[in-house]
Amino acid sequence: MPNMTQTFRNHPLNFLQFHPLLISIFPDATFDTQTVHFDINTSDYTSNSVESVIDNTPCELKSTSDTEKLKAYWLPYKPDFATSLQLGSDANFMFTANMDGCTFAATHSRTSPRVSHSNAATIGGIINQYLNDPQKSALAQKAIQQCSASRILGLQKIKYQNSRSRDCTTIVGIRDITTGSWRFCKQVIGISNYGQSCTVKSVTPF
Numbered sequence: 001m002p003n004m005t006q007t008f009r010n011h012p013l014n015f016l017q018f019h020p021l022l023i024s025i026f027p028d029a030t031f032d033t034q035t036v037h038f039d040i041n042t043s044d045y046t047s048n049s050v051e052s053v054i055d056n057t058p059c060e061l062k063s064t065s066d067t068e069k070l071k072a073y074w075l076p077y078k079p080d081f082a083t084s085l086q087l088g089s090d091a092n093f094m095f096t097a098n099m100d101g102c103t104f105a106a107t108h109s110r111t112s113p114r115v116s117h118s119n120a121a122t123i124g125g126i127i128n129q130y131l132n133d134p135q136k137s138a139l140a141q142k143a144i145q146q147c148s149a150s151r152i153l154g155l156q157k158i159k160y161q162n163s164r165s166r167d168c169t170t171i172v173g174i175r176d177i178t179t180g181s182w183r184f185c186k187q188v189i190g191i192s193n194y195g196q197s198c199t200v201k202s203v204t205p206f
Contacts, residue, residue, distance in 0.1 A: 004038035004059055004172050005068035012093070012174055012183060013203065019059045020189045020198045021078070021170045033091045036061055037068040060200055061095060075117050082118035086174065087182055094173030094182070098189070104171050110181040115173065137156065166191040167201065 038059045043092045070093065075085045077097035080179040087094055088111075096117045098102070106113040170187040183205055 003068055005070050008038055009070060012172065013205075016170075016172065016185060016187045016203045017200060019057055019154070020200050021061065021098075021172070021187055022058055023061045023095055023170060027177060033071055034063055034068050034074040034201070036063055036072050036074075036148050037070055038062070062087075075115055077117055077119065078165075079119055082098075082116055084114055084116040086112060086114050087175075088112050089175070089180060092175040092177060094184075096171055098168045098170055101166040104184075106173075109184075111179075 004015075004019075039062055070092035071091045072095055073085060073087055073091050075094060075096035076083045085094075090107065090132050094115065096115075099117070101119075103116075103118045104117045105118070107116075168189050169193065170189065172185050172187070173182055175182050185203060185205045189198050189203045191198050
């Protein structure tokens with residue numbers, strides 16, 4: 001089996017062009033760096049040979065590995081909430097859970113942006129899940145405000161999904177080790193066959 005983690009490390013954008021990246025929610029994840037690795041999702045496999053690894057082979061991001069490791073920032077996802085995280089030079093990659101309706105934003109400088117994964121706001125930035133819980137509403141609003149005061153880029157649901165679409169998107173952050181600048185890329189994944197198969201529809205830096 002090829003070393004998918006090393007393949008991603010060497011050519012992340014090329015990797016995303018050919019492999020839908022499936023990222024589950026790490027139950028023990030914190031607002032910090034994680035040791036992760038890539039595994040091939042064998043659910044759609046018909047062969048165990050290396051030759052069977054072809055375009056559009058789904059890959060899963062997992063949190064531990066004995067042989068393949070990649071240090072990356074992990075931006076958690078929380079239902080009905082907004083999380084944020086400051087990026088720096090502790091790792092050269094950033095991941096968050098697959099998005100099928102959430103909003104992603106990044107702010108401040110390119111070398112130390114604060115990123116946000118918001119499941120608690122409408123496209124207009126309005127908290128609507130916590131109208132009856134002032135304390136939770138205030139916490140969620142604070143997280144969103146941290147990523148809205150000086151936004152440099154963002155991705156909202158309307159940019160990658162419409163009401164009749166079953167697409168989801170994967171956001172990956174990549175740090176240039178020469179300049180220290182962070183850039184972000186969205187991989188739009190088309191889901192079909194009642195969720196049993198997926199393909200890469202587009203890969204776009206933003």
